[in-house]
Amino acid sequence: MNLRRLxxxxxxxxxxxxxxxxxxxxxxxxxxxxLFYWSQADPFRLRDAVTGTLVFGATGSGKTSGAYRSLLRTxxxxxxxxxxxxxxxxxxxxxRRWAEETGRxxxxxxxxxxxxxxxxxxxxxxxxPGRGGAQTENIVKLLTTVQESFDRNGxxxxxxxxxxxxxxxxxxxxxxxxxxxxxxxxxLSVRALYDVIVSAPTSPEQLDSEAWxxxxxxxxxxxxxINNDRLSPQQKSDLxxxxxxxxxxxxSLPQDTRGSIISTFTTMADIFLRGQIGTLFSNxxxxxxxxxxxxxxxxxxxxxxTFGQVGIASQTLWKFIFQQACERRDVNKNPRPxxxxxxxxxxxxxxxxxxxxxxxxxxxxxxxxxxxxxPNLVAAMGGDHRGQALAESFAGASANRIFCANTDPxxxxxxxxxxxxxxxxxxxxxxxxNDKGGDGSNAGASESLEYLVQPAExxxxxxxxxxxxxxxxxxxxxxxxxxxxxxxxxxxxxxxxI
Numbered sequence: 001m002n003l004r005r006l007x008x009x010x011x012x013x014x015x016x017x018x019x020x021x022x023x024x025x026x027x028x029x030x031x032x033x034x035l036f037y038w039s040q041a042d043p044f045r046l047r048d049a050v051t052g053t054l055v056f057g058a059t060g061s062g063k064t065s066g067a068y069r070s071l072l073r074t075x076x077x078x079x080x081x082x083x084x085x086x087x088x089x090x091x092x093x094x095x096r097r098w099a100e101e102t103g104r105x106x107x108x109x110x111x112x113x114x115x116x117x118x119x120x121x122x123x124x125x126x127x128x129p130g131r132g133g134a135q136t137e138n139i140v141k142l143l144t145t146v147q148e149s150f151d152r153n154g155x156x157x158x159x160x161x162x163x164x165x166x167x168x169x170x171x172x173x174x175x176x177x178x179x180x181x182x183x184x185x186x187x188l189s190v191r192a193l194y195d196v197i198v199s200a201p202t203s204p205e206q207l208d209s210e211a212w213x214x215x216x217x218x219x220x221x222x223x224x225x226i227n228n229d230r231l232s233p234q235q236k237s238d239l240x241x242x243x244x245x246x247x248x249x250x251x252s253l254p255q256d257t258r259g260s261i262i263s264t265f266t267t268m269a270d271i272f273l274r275g276q277i278g279t280l281f282s283n284x285x286x287x288x289x290x291x292x293x294x295x296x297x298x299x300x301x302x303x304x305x306t307f308g309q310v311g312i313a314s315q316t317l318w319k320f321i322f323q324q325a326c327e328r329r330d331v332n333k334n335p336r337p338x339x340x341x342x343x344x345x346x347x348x349x350x351x352x353x354x355x356x357x358x359x360x361x362x363x364x365x366x367x368x369x370x371x372x373x374x375p376n377l378v379a380a381m382g383g384d385h386r387g388q389a390l391a392e393s394f395a396g397a398s399a400n401r402i403f404c405a406n407t408d409p410x411x412x413x414x415x416x417x418x419x420x421x422x423x424x425x426x427x428x429x430x431x432x433x434n435d436k437g438g439d440g441s442n443a444g445a446s447e448s449l450e451y452l453v454q455p456a457e458x459x460x461x462x463x464x465x466x467x468x469x470x471x472x473x474x475x476x477x478x479x480x481x482x483x484x485x486x487x488x489x490x491x492x493x494x495x496x497x498i
Contacts, residue, residue: 281317
């Protein structure tokens with residue numbers, strides 16, 4: 001792989017700004033650069049975009065053709081790189097059209113089974129420059145995050161669930177360390193990790209079996225690592241722990257416990273070992289997340305509606321690795337902003353997204369997450385009280401909220417709560433008639449605590465189309481900002497469909 005060529009600048013807004021692109025005072029990489037305007041008096045700047053954007057809207061509300069398209073086009077025009085996830089077949093073609101309209105077609109990189117690019121993610125994590133001393137823990141966290149996408153409705157907070165998670169992490173940590181210690185500098189792969197785990201000893205007696213020793217990849221690697229004279233004192237200490245785990249602790253586990261831990265790993269690893277997806281993620285490294293830092297726009301065209309759980313796992317993997325790459329980069333050396341964009345984000349969002357959003361500003365990463373309803377987020381986070389707390393954390397970490405037309409009462413109630421309440425006066429008057437034919441009048445006033453934006457208002461927002469002059473209405477909130485056009489913390493605006 002020619003890394004220099006792969007990471008050469010793909011697009012520069014200075015040299016290739018398309019005709020009609022806005023010419024503004026600030027450079028597109030400056031935090032004060034206005035990407036677009038909510039109103040004539042209210043710009044949406046890069047410093048706002050890097051605090052995260054969450055879009056809600058029912059099916060047919062125009063959120064994709066209006067808000068999503070408008071936001072992505074501004075990023076394209078400004079010369080930003082990024083990564084886009086797909087849910088439905090045909091999304092790539094739409095994204096390609098937007099890139100062509102903004103002069104960014106040469107920046108588009110499609111990652112799909114029928115394309116040439118390959119991403120051996122464990123090779124990337126274990127050998128790519130700049131990983132520091134946390135290789136093993138980075139890989140463990142990556143693999144457990146992907147595994148969690150298989151059980152999105154599990155009781156992630158229960159004691160039993162925590163035990164299995166910790167047990168899986170321990171197995172992965174030792175298997176990864178064993179492979180890296182035995183063959184330092186050699187790329188790691190899902191197949192290599194799989195071979196170590198499935199060939200590990202299953203009983204203390206098996207350790208003395210010559211037949212097992214001859215067939216076991218785990219045993220061979222232990223032998224290679226023990227006889228590796230180039231190991232540092234720290235590596236020798238790590239090897240001692242790893243050896244104790246595989247030669248004593250692991251084979252002594254109850255059979256059912258050990259079998260469940262292995263099965264948890266192999267169920268996840270299986271999708272990266274076979275078929276088109278196995279080829280995509282294991283045969284070579286022709287694309288890396290850092291391409292986006294030079295202007296590349298990576299589209300993960302493995303639609304969830306087509307690939308199901310495989311699509312969810314693939315996109316969860318890419319999202320996590322991209323976020324990690326963003327957090328590792330030095331924005332002083334390369335200040336180009338990047339973005340993460342996901343329509344139907346409830347399919348791949350998880351608890352790590354909230355954590356990433358809290359530091360995305362320093363990474364200069366703009367996030368666009370879209371979903372139909374707030375309950376979708378709660379369900380994606382596991383449901384129940386824990387899912388509610390995680391959904392609130394994720395939504396709270398997104399400073400910009402865009403609410404398009406919606407008929408879901410829970411979403412509209414939550415949206416109204418975003419804009420808070422105030423005391424509002426109500427006036428009443430009436431005329432009284434007495435038995436003798438006389439008339440009288442009365443008047444009164446009272447105050448009550450009411451939503452500033454009533455839930456019913458989200459039901460009637462325009463959804464675009466010819467009947468609405470192709471305008472998609474939305475009510476927006478931006479991290480407590482008081483909009484100049486409205487004098488309040490919310491603003492009714494519109495996106496144009498083209």
